[in-house]
Every structure is written in structure tokens, then in C-alpha cells.
Amino acid sequence: MEVELIKHDGAELHFILSDATPALANTLRRAMLEEVPVMAIDEVEFVRNDSAMYDEVLAHRLAMIPLKTPLRGYVFPDECKCGTGRCPKCSVELTLKAEGPATVLSGDLKSSDEQVKPISPSIPILRLLDGQKLELVAIARLGRGKEHAKWQTAAVGYKYMPVIKIDEQKCTACGKCVEACPRGVLKLENKELKVEDVLSCTLCKACVEACPTEAIEVSGDPSKFVFKVESTGGLPPDQIVLLAIESLVKKFGDFVKAVKRL
């Protein structure tokens, strides 16, 4: 098995996984979506809310704000010794106090830990009219994407590695496939058809249909996968991959232990 990095740029990580199976690729994808621990607002205590927005709706909006999460900085509330889910090892308090007229932004949330805060300070939460007051304490905790989408820290997708075969005997270099391709994968160069950007191919086969001489063949290699990991901002994308693999290693470790006990 081999991994080749294509792009690592801020919130995005693209890589090619070779010598793998679809089952393994999907296991990895699902682990990244469901198993990576990240912080999100889990409970909100309202002191005062004069706005037109119901407490429940406001709490839900607060939960959707992605929070920066320090690596291994916190423990899961159900694994914490405190047992209440309210101690500084397993929770962060974000307080919000505002008075209208104002648009309350995510940057108005005051965190008890500087490392855990909204990834962007300019997310509008709600609007307050003249004289309306809002006061609340939000408690953020570590969680996993499989429990709620607010703890989902990345959008992950993969496709089979595209394989484009051009039969030079049949190709007349008419250029119809180049026009048909929506991604600009193919290119005519000195009356010769070339694959310009194979990674952009989505296997749509528009070129195959457009070709009058059946000179192009497009297929996906089921042992090679092009992964795209896009972090919501809570954790860096490379750490998301590593934490997902770590969770899988732990799961299989538990499985081996359970089998040995049989």
C-alpha cells in the first residue's frame, strides 16, 4: 500500500491511496467522517433571551459553529473522572452577553479556553432589536460525527483513479472529445490527442460517447483511490486522517483482545 500526496493546502488535503481495496478506502472515509473527536457546543444554559428566536433554535445554531480544537487537549465527557461533563478537562464554557440593536456574531462568544473558539469570528448568530437582551452560557464538549453532524469535522470523498486509454490507430484527432469533456482533461497537441489532467476526470465518459471512431476507453482503477479531505476548520486535515487511522487501530485492537478472550 502506498500514499501519494497531491495537495496539502490549508483546510484541504488530496492524496492517492494505491494497492488498496474499495472496502478499505470506504472504511477510512467513514472513520474520518464519524470517528474523529472534535469540540462542539453541546448544552446551552439561557439566562435571558428577549429575541424572536426560540431558545432551542438558538442552541442549535450555536452548535453548528465549528470550534478550533486543540489536539489531544480534552477527554470525552463519558471517559472523564469528574462524571459530570462540566470540569475543565472535558468541557469549555463559552459565555455570550449582548444587547440590541445588534447582530450577534460568533466572535462575541467568550471562551474559557483561548484554544477553543469559533474558527471564524464573523458568523452571524442572531439579530437583536432595540432593547432586547441576550445572556447565555454554552458548554462545548468533545464528540464524534456518528452521534451528530455538529461533530463532523471534515467532508471526505474519494473516487477510483481514472484510467484513460487512447487507441492511436483509431484516433483521427478530430477534437470532438476535447470539446465534450466538461473538465478539460483532454488536449490536442500537434494533431495528437493527449491526456492533460487525468486527476480531474470524473469518469463521466462524455468523451467516449463523443468519439466517432471509438478510440477512447475510460475506466476506474479499483485498487487506486483519489481522496479529497476538506476540514471544516476545527482540526488540520492531515490530523483528521491520522486521528481516523488511530481510531481504527484502537477498534481492531479491541477486537483482537475480544477474540483472544474467547
Place this chain on the structure above:
Amino acid sequence: MRPIRCFTCGKLLGDKFEEFDKRVKEGQDPKQVLDDLGLKRYCCRTVMLTSIDATDEIAKFKR
């Protein structure tokens, strides 16, 4: 209020509406603005194009 994240993929959109609304109001092509904001998937683009802010309408009424 406008949504904070994309309904489908979970990408953060909340902080992008201000710029999007402003530039579209100025007459720029929404397609170009969405491209500039780095929204590639059609799920995020749909949310940006179709959500309506009814906050001020609702604010007139009591809860």
C-alpha cells in the same frame, strides 16, 4: 437567519453571506462570487443561492 453550515456537506457558510449578498447586490455574477468564495460543490452553492433571511420579518412578532 441564514444557515451556518451547508445542509449537505457541513461546510461553514455563515461567514460568507455578507460578502456574497453585497457583491451580488452590486450586480456581480453570482457564479463568479461563489467561485471566489471557494464553494465548489453544488450543495453549498444551492444553500447560498436559495436561502432567505426572514429575521426582520419575524422579529416584529412575539415569541
